[in-house]
Amino acid sequence: MRDHSEMDLMLKGYGLTTAKILYHFPDHPHLLQSYIWQDYDLAPEFPVLIRFIEFWKTRLDGPLHSISYTHQKLIAPNEWRKVDGEFVLH
Numbered sequence: 543m544r545d546h547s548e549m550d551l552m553l554k555g556y557g558l559t560t561a562k563i564l565y566h567f568p569d570h571p572h573l574l575q576s577y578i579w580q581d582y583d584l585a586p587e588f589p590v591l592i593r594f595i596e597f598w599k600t601r602l603d604g605p606l607h608s609i610s611y612t613h614q615k616l617i618a619p620n621e622w623r624k625v626d627g628e629f630v631l632h
Contacts, residue, residue, distance in 0.1 A: 548582065551582045552582070552615075552616050552617040553617065555584060555615070556582040556583060556584055557582065557583065557584075557585060557613050557614050557615035557616060558580065558581075558582060558583075558613070558614050558616055559580065559581060559582070559583040559585075559588065559590070559591055559611060559612070559613045560578065560579070560580045560611060560612050560613075561578070561579045561580070561591060561594075561609055561610070561611040562576060562577075562578055562609070562610050562611070563576065563577040563578075563579060563598075563606065563608075563609050564576055564577075564606075564607040564608045564609075565577065565598075565604040565605060565606050565607055566604055566605045566606075566607055567604060568603035568604050568605075571605070574607055575604065579591075579594060581594075583613065585613045585615075588611075588613075591611065595609065
């Protein structure tokens, strides 16, 4: 996905997904730490977020406690319109 520009992703339906991840410290499991993750993703499947969570579970030591996320499409189809003219001032 990194070979596409942000505008290309938005035009393909991707939106900005932000996840707040709470996880346990590996050495002190009674303490929680937060991590903010953000990337472009497709709702409602969220393949990029799910791939990141799987990476976390398999490669990182801190066990996950909870994940909360938001998703916002930055460009909707009704926001684009054809412009046939231009006003020049001065």
